[in-house]
Amino acid sequence: MSSQDLDSLKKAAALKAVEFVRDGMVVGLGTGSTAKHMVLALGEKVRAGMRLRGVPTSNETAALARQQGIALIDTDHTWVIDVAIDGADQVDPHFNLIKGGGGALLKEKIVAASAKQFIVVVDHAKRVPVLGGSFPLPIEVIPFGWGSTAREIHSLTKSSVVLRERNGVPFTTEAGHVILDVHLPRIDHPRELEIALNRIPGVVETGLFVGRTDLLLVGTENGVESYPATRT
Numbered sequence: 171m172s173s174q175d176l177d178s179l180k181k182a183a184a185l186k187a188v189e190f191v192r193d194g195m196v197v198g199l200g201t202g203s204t205a206k207h208m209v210l211a212l213g214e215k216v217r218a219g220m221r222l223r224g225v226p227t228s229n230e231t232a233a234l235a236r237q238q239g240i241a242l243i244d245t246d247h248t249w250v251i252d253v254a255i256d257g258a259d260q261v262d263p264h265f266n267l268i269k270g271g272g273g274a275l276l277k278e279k280i281v282a283a284s285a286k287q288f289i290v291v292v293d294h295a296k297r298v299p300v301l302g303g304s305f306p307l308p309i310e311v312i313p314f315g316w317g318s319t320a321r322e323i324h325s326l327t328k329s330s331v332v333l334r335e336r337n338g339v340p341f342t343t344e345a346g347h348v349i350l351d352v353h354l355p356r357i358d359h360p361r362e363l364e365i366a367l368n369r370i371p372g373v374v375e376t377g378l379f380v381g382r383t384d385l386l387l388v389g390t391e392n393g394v395e396s397y398p399a400t401r402t
């Protein structure tokens with residue numbers, strides 16, 4: 171399937187998610203190409219008169235939301251998010267996710283955790299029987315001593331740990347951290363791995379989203395499939 175075809179499936183899932191947004195809601199706005207379709211659709215709703223406020227998970231999403239006329243909540247306030255909508259890099263049969271391909275995992279996890287409902291929107295190619303393998307697990311770490319942190323992660327996972335770079339220099343997140351991509355062949359116990367990784371000094375957050383999905387919407391050639399999930 172071409173990337174253009176996959177993009178139309180992402181869009182269909184994103185548009186379905188937007189149906190859950192009601193007048194007056196505070197919406198967590200994810201990051202990435204799937205989330206972009208959602209922000210554009212919300213912009214249309216706002217221009218049609220719907221009152222919404224958004225909590226963006228990246229500067230890129232914030233800029234797009236502003237351009238679309240979506241009011242944004244000052245992120246220094248204690249917000250109450252009614253629904254957060256975001257994409258994912260992989261989804262397993264238990265609705266656990268790998269996120270962070272775009273490097274926004276920290277804000278994305280904060281927003282997902284504080285939302286009353288977390289809706290995940292993907293195309294069918296993101297579904298996998300087990301996390302890992304084709305997609306590395308992103309881990310956001312403090313730049314100070316990142317090499318030692320990487321060594322600790324390697325000794326825990328026995329997998330290759332690669333400092334993410336962009337244009338030949340270390341990729342820096344919006345919070346000023348760096349990302350280590352861990353090439354795990356398979357993640358059989360994501361919850362235990364998340365806990366163990368978060369115990370390593372220097373680790374800020376991992377791209378494992380375990381037991382956080384409330385609803386999974388999957389764009390397929392036969393339409394959008396809907397899978398309600400239970401937070402665990």
Ligand code: 5RP
Pocket residue numbers: 200201202203204205256257258259268269270271272273274275278
């Ligand atoms: C960004 C993310 C994205 O949600 C994830 O990378 C999916 O992106 P896309 O919708 O472009 O496939 O986690 O940090």
